[in-house]
Amino acid sequence: MIDEDTIYSALGWNIAAFWQKFESVVIEYRRRYMSRDQWTGFEYLGGRMIVRIREVDPVYKVPDMYDKLIPNK
DSSP states (O other), X not given: OOOHHHHHHHHHHHHHHHXXXXXXXXXHHHXXXXXXXXXXXXXXXXXXXXXXXXXXXXXXXXXXXXXXXXXXX
């Protein structure tokens, strides 16, 4: 498996932004359609990447364009 430092170095910011953008969608899908443990691994990974980012940059905030899902019109 890949260690956390390697994941953070390669994709940490993208994973964090992706998780924060789709977190509400995943939680709603869990509630409606999937099992309660669906995507828990990615939820954990996204949370760990956010923690790592905030260790480096304590004032980190997800850019507004990644903050939530905005469907195309």
